Amino acid sequence: MVRTKKGLTDRHQKILDFIEEYVNKHGYPPAIRDICVATGISSTSVVTYYLKQLTEMGKIERDEKSSRALRLANAPRRDLFRIPILGPIAAGAPIPVPDAGATYIADEINGVDVARSLLPKEEKGAQLFALKVQGESMIDAMINDGDIVILKSAIEAKNGDMVAIWLPARDETTLKYFYKEKERYRLQPANPTMQPIYVNKDEPLEIKGKVMMVIRRVDTVAA
Amino acid sequence: MVRTKKGLTDRHQKILDFIEEYVNKHGYPPAIRDICVATGISSTSVVTYYLKQLTEMGKIERDEKSSRALRLANAPRRDLFRIPILGPIAAGAPIPVPDAGATYIADEINGVDVARSLLPKEEKGAQLFALKVQGESMIDAMINDGDIVILKSAIEAKNGDMVAIWLPARDETTLKYFYKEKERYRLQPANPTMQPIYVNKDEPLEIKGKVMMVIRRVDTVAA
DNA sequence: CTTGACATAGAACGAGTGTTCGGATTATAA
DNA sequence: TTATAATCCGAACACTCGTTCTATGTCAAG
Numbered sequence: 388m389v390r391t392k393k394g395l396t397d398r399h400q401k402i403l404d405f406i407e408e409y410v411n412k413h414g415y416p417p418a419i420r421d422i423c424v425a426t427g428i429s430s431t432s433v434v435t436y437y438l439k440q441l442t443e444m445g446k447i448e449r450d451e452k453s454s455r456a457l458r459l460a461n462a463p464r465r466d467l468f469r470i471p472i473l474g475p476i477a478a479g480a481p482i483p484v485p486d487a488g489a490t491y492i493a494d495e496i497n498g499v500d501v502a503r504s505l506l507p508k509e510e511k512g513a514q515l516f517a518l519k520v521q522g523e524s525m526i527d528a529m530i531n532d533g534d535i536v537i538l539k540s541a542i543e544a545k546n547g548d549m550v551a552i553w554l555p556a557r558d559e560t561t562l563k564y565f566y567k568e569k570e571r572y573r574l575q576p577a578n579p580t581m582q583p584i585y586v587n588k589d590e591p592l593e594i595k596g597k598v599m600m601v602i603r604r605v606d607t608v609a610a
Numbered sequence: 611m612v613r614t615k616k617g618l619t620d621r622h623q624k625i626l627d628f629i630e631e632y633v634n635k636h637g638y639p640p641a642i643r644d645i646c647v648a649t650g651i652s653s654t655s656v657v658t659y660y661l662k663q664l665t666e667m668g669k670i671e672r673d674e675k676s677s678r679a680l681r682l683a684n685a686p687r688r689d690l691f692r693i694p695i696l697g698p699i700a701a702g703a704p705i706p707v708p709d710a711g712a713t714y715i716a717d718e719i720n721g722v723d724v725a726r727s728l729l730p731k732e733e734k735g736a737q738l739f740a741l742k743v744q745g746e747s748m749i750d751a752m753i754n755d756g757d758i759v760i761l762k763s764a765i766e767a768k769n770g771d772m773v774a775i776w777l778p779a780r781d782e783t784t785l786k787y788f789y790k791e792k793e794r795y796r797l798q799p800a801n802p803t804m805q806p807i808y809v810n811k812d813e814p815l816e817i818k819g820k821v822m823m824v825i826r827r828v829d830t831v832a833a
Numbered sequence: 834c835t836t837g838a839c840a841t842a843g844a845a846c847g848a849g850t851g852t853t854c855g856g857a858t859t860a861t862a863a
Numbered sequence: 864t865t866a867t868a869a870t871c872c873g874a875a876c877a878c879t880c881g882t883t884c885t886a887t888g889t890c891a892a893g
Contacts, residue, residue, distance in 0.1 A: 398840090413673070413679070413681070414639070414671075414680075414681030414682075415638050415639050415678055415679060415680070415681060416637070416638050418676070418677075418879075418880060418881085419880065419881060419882095420879085420880070420881095428841080428842095429841080429842065429843085430841065430842045430843060430844095431843095431880080431881075431882085432841080432842075432843080432844095432881095432882080432883075432884090433840075433841055433842070434881095435881070435882070435883090436840080436841085437840095448637075450636070451881085451882090452848070452849075452881070452882085453641070453848095453849070453850095453880095453881085454641075454677045454678060454849065454850075454879070454880050454881070455638055455677060455678045455679075455880085456636070456638055456678075456881095457637075457638070458636070458637030458638060459637075466689070466690055466723070467689055467690065467725055499725075499727075499728070500689070500725030500726075500727045500728060501725060502690055502722075502723030502724060502725060503723075504722075504723045505722070505723060505825070505827060523802060526752070526801060526802075526803065529749070529752050529753070529754050529826075530752070531752050531800060531801075549828045577754060578749060578754075579746060579749075580749065597828075598828045599827075599828055600825065600826060600827055600828060601824075601825070601826040601828070602728070602823065602824070602825055602826075603752075603823060603824040603825075603826075604728060604822075604823050605772045605820075605821045605822055605823060605824070621870095641849075641850060641851085642850070642851060642852095643849085643850070643851095651871080651872095652871080652872065652873085653871065653872045653873060653874095654850085654851075654852085654873095655851095655852080655853075655854085655871080655872070655873080655874095656870075656871055656872070657851095658851070658852065658853090659870075659871080660870095674851085674852090675851070675852085675878075675879080676850095676851085676878095676879070676880095677849070677850050677851070677878095677879060677880075678850085679851095
């Protein structure tokens with residue numbers, strides 16, 4: 388091997404972007420020659436060449452021998468994020484966090500669909516994960532048993548961010564508004580009638596993610 | 611005119627259904643011959659014939675001379691419900707409810723997108739509306755200022771349903787779990803640490819809708 | 834410089850696909 | 864029944880489109 392294989396080059400990304408844009412605009416995928424024009428590639432064979440690579444990378448799926456028969460993989464719906472639910476979150480247990488290497492299978496059972504329009508425009512969805520609240524220990528955060536919390540991976544926070552925090556010294560997980568004060572951190576409950584807790588700066592404090600959204604499905608089934 | 615023009619015949623509907631199904635399954639639209647097979651039409655010309663009609667009816671859109679270049683018109687994002695936000699909801703004000711006759715313009719500003727997968731399978735979306743909570747008077751329902759409550763129009767409720775209730779005698783709006791008891795209604799807060807309120811059966815009580823979901827967007831902007 | 838993987842180009846081919854046209858069939862109003 | 868519009872069929876045709884093959888260019892390691 389004289390030259391090592393690269394990952395996603397500009398060309399790859401440009402093609403992927405164009406496919407997404409084209410589908411959004413037309414409602415159906417582009418033909419290979421459309422991709423030629425859009426990317427400035429002058430030969431259909433080159434596009435074929437890249438499409439084959441993208442297929443092998445798992446970025447797109449193709450049904451051969453048929454025109455326009457390609458689709459973006461893991462893009463079930465362009466208007467939705469399907470966010471993996473990594474596990475339960477409870478006051479007494481550490482927070483499950485995404486593993487850098489792993490990919491998560493987020494089907495309808497262990498994932499949650501969130502409309503893109505509900506999240507910030509720039510949000511790409513890659514660092515989002517969800518946790519299902521277990522028990523009633525998050526009531527001070529106005530979060531109930533069974534609620535789903537959407538988080539974005541983070542290890543630090545700005546003042547005013549609502550974050551998921553693991554306090555190793557106390558064996559405690561908590562969701563609070565985060566404020567850095569002179570000698571301590573102030574962790575403010577969302578419920579304005581409740582009092583903040585204070586953590587001295589020498590006490591370990593692990594921020595696991597920023598809370599982006601809370602979704603509560605009210606089961607009318609449960610009597 | 612010997613034979614009057616019908617609207618949508620079985621054939622038309624069958625073709626539309628198949629296109630939708632095919633797009634869902636494959637991620638791109640079917641070729642004319644695919645439609646032939648699916649509908650039992652033995653000639654491509656007949657499909658062309660119907661596609662032309664469907665185009666004229668505005669049911670589909672086509673870009674001619676190109677394969678698979680068709681899409682369902684007004685395809686309202688089959689995976690999303692866009693639910694109109696009718697107004698604010700507060701403890702001291704009546705609940706805005708949908709007007710039977712009116713249609714609501716639910717754009718991204720005064721509407722909220724909710725993934726179909728988050729609602730019951732049978733849900734059609736027609737009777738859904740949303741309200742934005744104003745103030746902190748719903749804290750007993752674990753609902754905060756700014757939360758969005760998704761409701762389904764209803765004027766009665768089963769035990770255990772969470773409902774939006776207007777109590778005319780008290781000039782009070784509230785969100786509670788609803789239980790009918792012997793001589794009274796018990797309205798139970800979602801927060802298990804809080805006490806229920808009781809309403810005698812002779813006191814007027816208007817159920818406006820069942821709560822289906824609560825969505826909280828955590829603004830990290832607000833410091 | 835040579836080598837070999839990676840990248841690009843162009844052209845030719847054949848299968849996929851939409852269109853068109855003549856003609857047959859069916860249903861319904863008169 | 865008859866006339867007419869609606870519907871349907873099959874085949875032919877032309878264009879679209881994906882594939883394949885050959886040739887050339889680029890770049891970095893040996």
